Amino acid sequence: ILFIYRTNAQDAFNYEESKVPPFSLPDPFVSQKGKAIKTIQDWEFLRRGEIISLFENQVYGQLPRSLDNIRFQLVSEDKQAMSGNAHLKEIDIQVERNEKNIRMRLILFIPTKVNKPAPVFLLITHRDPENIDPTREVKMGFWPAEAIVARGFAAATFHVKDVSDDNNDTFKEDILNTLYPEQLEMENGMRGLGSWAWGAMRAMDYFETDPLIDANRAAVVGHSRGGKASLWTGAQDTRWAITISNESGCGGAALSRRKFGETVKRINTSFPYWFTDNFNQYNDHEELLPIDQHMLVAAIAPRAVYVASASEDQWADPKGEFLSLSLGTRVHREIYGMNGSFPSNLPAIESPLHLPYAGHHIREGKHNLTPYDWERFMDFADQLYGINHE
Numbered sequence: 001i002l003f004i005y006r007t008n009a010q011d012a013f014n015y016e017e018s019k020v021p022p023f024s025l026p027d028p029f030v031s032q033k034g035k036a037i038k039t040i041q042d043w044e045f046l047r048r049g050e051i052i053s054l055f056e057n058q059v060y061g062q063l064p065r066s067l068d069n070i071r072f073q074l075v076s077e078d079k080q081a082m083s084g085n086a087h088l089k090e091i092d093i094q095v096e097r098n099e100k101n102i103r104m105r106l107i108l109f110i111p112t113k114v115n116k117p118a119p120v121f122l123l124i125t126h127r128d129p130e131n132i133d134p135t136r137e138v139k140m141g142f143w144p145a146e147a148i149v150a151r152g153f154a155a156a157t158f159h160v161k162d163v164s165d166d167n168n169d170t171f172k173e174d175i176l177n178t179l180y181p182e183q184l185e186m187e188n189g190m191r192g193l194g195s196w197a198w199g200a201m202r203a204m205d206y207f208e209t210d211p212l213i214d215a216n217r218a219a220v221v222g223h224s225r226g227g228k229a230s231l232w233t234g235a236q237d238t239r240w241a242i243t244i245s246n247e248s249g250c251g252g253a254a255l256s257r258r259k260f261g262e263t264v265k266r267i268n269t270s271f272p273y274w275f276t277d278n279f280n281q282y283n284d285h286e287e288l289l290p291i292d293q294h295m296l297v298a299a300i301a302p303r304a305v306y307v308a309s310a311s312e313d314q315w316a317d318p319k320g321e322f323l324s325l326s327l328g329t330r331v332h333r334e335i336y337g338m339n340g341s342f343p344s345n346l347p348a349i350e351s352p353l354h355l356p357y358a359g360h361h362i363r364e365g366k367h368n369l370t371p372y373d374w375e376r377f378m379d380f381a382d383q384l385y386g387i388n389h390e
């Protein structure tokens with residue numbers, strides 16, 4: 001008897017384009033009552049809200065509607081960080097509800113050479129906290145804060161653990177148990193990814209108060225599971241000028257109906273605490289989803305959106321990520337009349353495509369967030385903002 005062992009559980013999934021099943025996608029341009037969506041008015045007051053409700057109810061869960069009390073406390077500061085190139089602020093964002101509170105730590109490096117409010121990149125961090133070391137004794141390519149500051153942007157980040165731990169056993173600690181326990185009882189309640197998006201929005205609440213930050217030029221960035229959360233943030237919260245997904249894959253930028261690489265069933269099995277309970281209904285039934293992920297991209301419109309992939313990250317389905325971007329940004333083009341479009345095929349490796357309202361690149365190499373990715377995000381922001389930061 002010959003046993004074939006699969007050493008990598010990801011091997012059992014489809015990686016062949018020829019085996020992608022035929023599918024038809026839900027239409028962002030028709031309302032639930034069948035009205036054709038043609039104008040900015042239709043989009044902003046009817047269809048966009050419907051799409052967000054569908055994602056709330058079926059995929060990520062709804063965010064709490066109330067924010068009882070938010071406070072910002074500067075816990076440490078260094079005006080000469082990074083050899084004088086940056087002003088470091090560490091801020092505790094405290095949110096209180098029903099006399100209970102949680103704190104989320106925001107790390108923020110603001111370039112000192114800029115004498116006007118700085119545009120900012122916020123990274124939703126799920127990896128080891130050494131990736132975002134505020135002392136900069138450890139410097140990782142995952143968050144190249146020096147390089148971000150050198151280009152005139154503020155570099156901000158928080159760790160998801162402060163809002164909801166990335167762990168099935170402990171994700172309820174912090175905001176869910178402490179502030180919003182009723183969400184846990186709801187089949188469309190907030191879970192892990194929703195909590196992280198909530199955290200990003202609280203960072204934005206802070207940016208709006210800091211005179212050194214240009215909150216109108218803020219980008220939210222996440223890698224992989226963090227990219228799923230950044231898309232969910234940008235889709236709901238219209239304050240972000242740019243929403244960036246790096247290799248977010250299934251439940252992020254990739255179209256679920258392609259079933260290429262990671263599938264809905266697999267993600268709900270491995271990471272049941274990321275999504276709301278209702279998402280389980282679509283295990284092996286992607287065709288029943290009332291949305292697909294191109295509509296998450298669409299919900300960001302008219303604000304800018306960037307989707308990045310990596311050539312060896314087939315688990316995240318680079319082609320499915322690109323298709324979502326190109327289909328989702330039809331709203332930018334067809335409703336808002338923005339110029340430029342994407343080609344029908346996935347662009348070549350390391351040939352970034354930066355349109356006025358959307359960006360894409362596929363980097364050579366493995367699943368990761370790297371300085372190459374960051375430099376492209378900053379190129380895109382420079383172009384969008386039309387600035388040199390001198």
Ligand code: GTR
Nearest residue numbers: 223224225226249250262267
């Ligand atoms: C994988 C997961 C992906 C992605 C990735 C990551 O195990 O299947 O959906 O989130 O982790 O976050 O790096």
